[in-house]
Amino acid sequence: MSTFTEISKFFRTEYPLNQHGLEELFSLFKVGKHKKGSLLLQANTKEKQLRFLNKGIVREYYSNEGKEVNINFYVKPHFISDLLAFSQNSNTKRNQECLSSTEILSIERQPFLDLLEKYQCGRSFVDSSFQKLLKQKEMLEYNRITKNPDELYKELFIYRPEWLQSIPQYHIASYLNVTAETLSRIRKRIS
Known part of the structure; x- marks a missing residue:
């Protein structure tokens, strides 16, 4: 199975680029392997990369005064970056830890944004991503309260x-x- 099979499915269905655009996008991704227990993201740092979980399990959590509260888990191929911090070039409040060995595809923020602008799909990518993110957060908050x-x-x-x-x-x-x-x-x- 190709390293880019899962992410290719995502872009073909969610944010179609032409074939040349996909090839250029994939050429910018770096493949990283991380061991169980590795931190992928730490609170109070900038979210500088768009990361796609290709294989493995990642937990996402908040930490306050030594207490950790899990807020999400990723077990299937999926984007795992803090999209709000990524798009705003701001610090994240989240932490992410590998619960197994993982394979992560990552691309730096500016080259990604430049590519989306080049193929004129950037606005739709950001808008659609935020709509999905807000819907998920609202459902999670509603469920946890009710x-x-x-x-x-x-x-x-x-x-x-x-x-x-x-x-x-x-x-x-x-x-x-x-x-x-x-x-x-x-x-x-x-x-």
Whole structure:
């Protein structure tokens, strides 16, 4: 399987460029391999790269006074950059850690923006990305406020079964904002 198979599918369906544009885009990506436990992004640093998770598992979390709260997991090929910080060239508030060995495709911010401008698809890429991001954030906030941990776990069971199969339970507990013991009781009730 080619290194660019998954990202190629993404661009062909979401943000079509002509063949020459795709080839030029892929020529700018660098392939990086990261070990389990590696930090890909640290809070209070600039998001300088657009990163695409090609293989592996990444957790995204906030950290405050030594306490970490998981906010997302990436287990399938997907863009994993903090798009708001990336587009605004600002510091991120997020952290990202590899939960397994990963393969990341990355491109520096300015060459990416230059290419999007060249092929006149930059505005649609940014606008569409933000719309999806805002929709996801709104749904997450709504769910976390209106649903109890049992209901949130049931949603993971239905919509994110790959999380439950590949992510350590203590990380899932943090995501649900419950203790590991509470998660164990929820799992017994729902199973």
